[in-house]
Amino acid sequence: MxxxxxxxxxxxxxxxxxxxxxxxxxxxxxxxxxxxxxxxxxxxxxxxxxxxxxxxxxxxxxxxxxxxxxxxxxxxxxxxxxxxxxxxxxxxxxxxxxxxxxxxxxxxxxxxxxxxxxxxxxxxxxxxxxxxxxxxxxxxxxxxxxxxxxxxxxxxxxxxxxxxxxxxxxxxxxxxxxxxxxxxxxxxxxxxxxxxxxxxxxxxxxxxxxxxxxxxxxxxxxxxxxxxxxxxxxxxxAAYDDVASINYFGRVTPAWYARGGMTVLDAIDTFHARRGELFAACEALDQELMEKAFARGGEDYRLIVCAAYRHVIGAHKLIADENGDMVFLSKENDSNGCIGTVDVSYPSVPLFLLFNPEFVRGMCRPVLKFASLPVWGYDFAPHDVGRYPHATGQVYGLKTRGYNRRMHGLVYPPIYLYPAGADVFELSKQMPVEESANMLLMLAAASRADGDYSLEQKHMPLLDRWVRYLIEFGEDPGEQLCTDDFAGHLAHNINLSAKAMCGVAAYALIRKGLGDEAGCAEYMAKARAMAESWLRRASAGDYTYLTFEKVGWSMKYNLVWDKLFGLGLLDDAFYEKETKSYLARQNEFGLPLDSRADYTKSDWILWTAAMADDETFRALVKPVARYLRKSDTRVAFSDWYFTSTGRYRAFIGRSVQGGLFMPLLMDKWTKEAKA
The missing domain is CATH 2.70.98 (Beta-galactosidase; Chain A, domain 5)
Structure with missing residues (x-):
């Protein structure tokens, strides 16, 4: 093929x-x-x-x-x-x-x-x-x-x-x-x-x-x-022994494979001894993914999947925490170098949900750990847990105090050790609705994949705070940053509001998974009320606005969870109308992120396409493949580029391209739901 x-x-x-x-x-x-x-x-x-x-x-x-x-x-x-x-x-x-x-x-x-x-x-x-x-x-x-x-x-x-x-x-x-x-x-x-x-x-x-x-x-x-x-x-x-991989809240830890004392030479021996087995496993995986991608979106989608797979996983480091549990830490390549960034993990999870949801929990564990420390005194989730390879506390939106994000090569102090009330973060530079909803959605999705709710059970007081924040501030978010922060602050962000209502629904699913049917019903009712309000205020007829001030338009990629979880917050007629409205807005290399600029995020295009019928899906995917085939900017599959020229704007080799696997995840979960 x-x-x-x-x-x-x-x-x-x-x-x-x-x-x-x-x-x-x-x-x-x-x-x-x-x-x-x-x-x-x-x-x-x-x-x-x-x-x-x-x-x-x-x-x-x-x-x-x-x-x-x-x-x-x-x-x-x-x-x-x-x-x-x-x-x-x-x-x-x-x-x-x-x-x-x-x-x-x-x-x-x-x-x-x-x-x-x-x-x-x-x-x-x-x-x-x-x-x-x-x-x-x-x-x-x-x-x-x-x-x-x-x-x-x-x-x-x-x-x-x-x-x-x-x-x-x-x-x-x-x-x-x-x-x-x-x-x-x-x-x-x-x-x-x-x-x-x-x-x-x-x-x-x-x-x-x-x-x-x-x-x-x-x-x-x-x-x-x-x-x-x-x-x-x-x-x-070819091998590389980094000796130690990550400073994890004060513990300098080796890679996952070395947690029990294994050396790089042992790893090489393993690859040699199991050569035939591992090649067969790789070939089977390649064939499976390429066949499924080709069936879903032809040669265009096959190319996208092949381009992204190693790229996504290779933007992470896998270690064990002090309890021996998996911790999977991304590096925010070419967008500040943060480690364990929540809104970088969020778009990446479709790939990991397809094959092993424990990797998604591995992304969530360090965030839950930091959010539980005294220095993080907020009722919403953090943005990150440090700057690679130091997972020693959030650095995004940090007050300068003599250091800043342009300290290239230098190491930030151990933020995780600061006491409560230390006032080290700029509130205006946080992403409260964004990250709180992201965490709830990732946790609920991992548990939907394998039925294990033990991590949520352990951290319910945190999740309770985060869902309350979404209910209070998510229906019509004020002026705050979201993951698309490169476009600046945006008040009354309709796509962010969609994420909030899906986040509340995700919390309801967590309650259900923990055996609390009454709690599930209560919070699902709140999510449905938010959805009714959202649709009434967001609709422009054949499409939805960018903001509740009824201006512009944007990709509503966050709604994919409604379809993926089978929530039914919005009906099929809405999704058909909304996704078809994007076709006339496309440029040569894809659908712009929103009406403010002609650049796009390719991960979000595939999330959006996953909600569409087959014809619309292929029409949305084709320009992304064209970018891969024609872009003259020689960088590893940028997720942020100009749709008019195919030139890179920023962001190289980022883990977010795990989002390109959302259509395959949608297919898998839809079939499972019908079985």
């Missing part, structure tokens, strides 16, 4: 977590040097010496590029076949981000498999080389914090800092040769920021073939003769 050539603005190669993330921002693997998602060069290079002459199949270099014959991106792998001098070379990057296997998913290992074969039937002497630069181990440059400056210089050659002292070595371990490199000075979890790469830990390359600590990095090599019946393979394991 995969096309011979999948064109994306940037191709995912190694995408394990926000730091171990390497992309090729070009149509072909030989057209550009590889980079981190934020643009800093992290060179991977691959060459094939064929009968004494070198050719390049990956990255930048002096050797002539091989001819690309095919390139395919699936949910778990990127594969390309290139040819030169009578030889074909296939390179494949596979990261088993299997949501039903958290241990495997959290292991920072990617398969790199290279194979050469004869095209003309003749014998050829071939030497395959794969090199990983030690630049993956340190931060090389500063990046502008201003989004306009970033947009103007997406692939800049910012001056590098002085090269740090490095260590490197190689050895034999069991069946594998292993090489590693890293900084001589290890400042573990020693910085924080948005456009910043890791500055500690060790890069590993392993395989049965020759592996060595080469100049400036690590090298894997294989040589031999290829002919009509003989191929040459170089099978490698």
């Amino acid at each position: 995969s096309q011979p050539f999948d064109r994306l603005p940037a191709l995912p190669l190694i995408v394990n977590d926000p730091y171990f993330s390497v992309w090729c921002a070009a149509d072909r693997l030989t057209d550009a040097p590889t980079t981190h998602w934020a643009g800093e060069r992290k060179p991977l290079t691959g060459t094939a010496e064929i009968d004494g002459k070198s050719y390049r199949f990956l990255g930048a270099g002096k050797a002539p590029a091989m001819e690309t014959e095919s390139l395919a991106v699936t949910p778990t792998s990127t594969r390309s076949t290139l040819t030169a001098a009578g030889v074909a070379v296939e390179i494949r990057f596979t990261t088993p981000l299997l949501l039903d296997r958290p241990d495997i998913l959290s292991m920072p290992v990617t398969y790199v498999d290279i194979a050469a074969r004869s095209l003309d039937g003749a014998a050829h002497d071939v030497k395959l080389r794969f090199h990983m630069s030690d630049a993956l181990c340190f931060e090389q440059r500063s990046f502008p914090e201003d989004p306009d400056e970033r947009a103007a210089t997406v692939d800049p050659g910012y001056p590098c800092v002085s090269r740090p002292a490095m260590l490197a070595d190689s050895y034999r371990r069991g069946a594998l040769n292993v090489a590693f490199t890293g900084r001589a000075h290890q400042g573990v979890v020693g910085h924080s920021g948005d456009h910043i790469t890791i500055d500690w830990g060790y890069l590993y390359l392993a395989g049965e073939a020759d592996v060595s600590a080469a100049e400036g990095g690590l090298m894997g090599e294989a040589s031999g003769t290829v002919s009509a019946g003989q191929t040459l393979c170089l099978n490698l394991y």
Whole structure:
């Protein structure tokens, strides 16, 4: 089903977590040097010496590029076949981000498999080389914090800092040769920021073939003769040991897989020993997702799903909390670097609800923990729990007190330790309705997926406060921020009001799940009353307004929960009318977010499309796929771009693209409800 050539603005190669993330921002693997998602060069290079002459199949270099014959991106792998001098070379990057296997998913290992074969039937002497630069181990440059400056210089050659002292070595371990490199000075979890790469830990390359600590990095090599019946393979394991991953409220914690003492070498051994099993699991997942996406929205939706899968999961780090429970922390890539941002988790959850709702609870646990601390004295939910990789208390809307969000590379103080009444937050910069409804909806959705309400049971006093806030202030929100904060404050926001009423209904479902039928009836009645008021004041006939002041229009993506949960707050005739009204408002690359500007959010387009009939769905999805195929801004699947030009506005590689899986979740839950 995969096309011979999948064109994306940037191709995912190694995408394990926000730091171990390497992309090729070009149509072909030989057209550009590889980079981190934020643009800093992290060179991977691959060459094939064929009968004494070198050719390049990956990255930048002096050797002539091989001819690309095919390139395919699936949910778990990127594969390309290139040819030169009578030889074909296939390179494949596979990261088993299997949501039903958290241990495997959290292991920072990617398969790199290279194979050469004869095209003309003749014998050829071939030497395959794969090199990983030690630049993956340190931060090389500063990046502008201003989004306009970033947009103007997406692939800049910012001056590098002085090269740090490095260590490197190689050895034999069991069946594998292993090489590693890293900084001589290890400042573990020693910085924080948005456009910043890791500055500690060790890069590993392993395989049965020759592996060595080469100049400036690590090298894997294989040589031999290829002919009509003989191929040459170089099978490698690229891995990164970050030593420790997250400062979680004062506990510096390793990745989930290492919670019991497992090492990165154990992880590599696991990938080697279970190679066949994991490849089979990846291929099964790829086939399942691609077939379902194709059935739902044709080649356009298949491309979107394939482009987003690794991207979404790789914007997170999975750890265990002090109780051994899963904590799944996103980094708010290219939009301030916050960790565990609620309104970034919220759009991302459809992917995780499809496969393993425990990941959604893993997003909620740190927020519930921080909201229960004395420093957070509000009756609404927080925005975040820190700045990556420090989950040490909300930094969004923080009063400066000598520090601010532009402290690139520097670490915020431990906000979680501040006492009650410390007055560290600017109230006007919070998102009260937004985040409170988000939390209730995420928790209710996770429990709807598997029937487990234990996390809500533990935190009902918090949830009670949040639903009361929504009832008091959500029906007609005052001037406050919502997740689309880049557009500024907006009073009487109709879409935000829709979120509030769905949030109240979600709380009712939680009450029902806990066995409180009377409480469910009480709060569902409140949600229905809010919906009646909402429809009366929001309707413009064939569409709904932007605000209750009866101006403009906007995507009403938050209403998707009414359809997803089967609440019946609004009838089918409303949804048919509302979704069809968007078609005339589309531009070449999609439906604008609202009437104020021509930029869009692609995650919200897919939420909106999930409420539509098949014809309208495909019409809304097609321009998003066109963006992927035609955008000339070479960044990892931006969710915020201009619908008139297809150019990136901001936001690179963000986890919110999990929202692109909402149509598949809608299909699954609709079928389950009918069964």
